[in-house]
Amino acid sequence: MPASPTATRPGGRSARVRASVHRAVAELLAELPAEEVTLPLIATRAGVHPTTVYRRWGSLAELLSDVASSRFSGDIVVPETGSLRQDLERWALAVATDLADPDVLALMRATLGSGPEGGCACTGDRHAQLKAILDQEQARGGTVPTVEEAADGLLGPLYYRAVFTDLPSEPEWVRGLVRKLLA
Numbered sequence: 001m002p003a004s005p006t007a008t009r010p011g012g013r014s015a016r017v018r019a020s021v022h023r024a025v026a027e028l029l030a031e032l033p034a035e036e037v038t039l040p041l042i043a044t045r046a047g048v049h050p051t052t053v054y055r056r057w058g059s060l061a062e063l064l065s066d067v068a069s070s071r072f073s074g075d076i077v078v079p080e081t082g083s084l085r086q087d088l089e090r091w092a093l094a095v096a097t098d099l100a101d102p103d104v105l106a107l108m109r110a111t112l113g114s115g116p117e118g119g120c121a122c123t124g125d126r127h128a129q130l131k132a133i134l135d136q137e138q139a140r141g142g143t144v145p146t147v148e149e150a151a152d153g154l155l156g157p158l159y160y161r162a163v164f165t166d167l168p169s170e171p172e173w174v175r176g177l178v179r180k181l182l183a
Contacts, residue, residue: 016022020046021053021180025067034110035055062167068111069124071104084117084137084144088178091133092154095126096169099162108163145181 024045039060043050057063079090095113098104127147134144145153154177161167 002165014060017048017052017056020048021056021063022067022070025063026071026103026107029106029110034106037110046068059174064107064111068107071107077134078136078163080136084133084142085178085182087133087136088150088154089175091129092158092174092178093171095158096162096171096174099158105162112163127151130154150181153177155167 019113021042022041025037028042028045037060038052039057040050053063069174077094079087081087081090099108123154126130130150131147134147135149135170137144144150157177158169161169
């Protein structure tokens with residue numbers, strides 16, 4: 001059966017364009033203030049025509065959301081230590097380490113500032129990881145908070161500290177968040 005004309009191919013030119021545009025976004029956000037990054041500038045850096053970028057993403061907000069969704073998915077492995085406390089501590093420490101990366105922080109700030117969907121692009125996979133950790137504990141017969149409670153208790157403070165303060169997310173502080181959540 002032939003592929004539909006609108007289906008995207010997993011490889012080829014489409015994948016190369018996406019990769020080069022994503023790379024250009026990351027490079028430019030590392031070099032410039034987010035408000036100076038534009039779709040034409042990204043296209044030039046990526047070596048593609050601006051209409052290619054506009055046609056595929058439509059707006060800077062959509063492009064940043066795509067880059068963030070790609071960047072924030074799958075990087076943090078869901079631990080399975082046999083203990084909910086240890087699983088959450090390892091996971092939260094890995095998230096804190098990821099959020100301490102200046103390139104990650106620049107992408108997050110730009111994505112959050114690009115529109116209402118930006119926050120979802122930066123946290124969607126984190127919620128899925130939390131759910132997996134909580135589901136593991138439930139399967140072991142343990143009592144767990146809801147995903148929303150865990151996100152509010154862990155992601156809220158981690159993201160707030162990373163985005164809005166200059167305070168580091170020290171390991172003991174991160175472990176304290178887990179203790180408070182499970183108290």
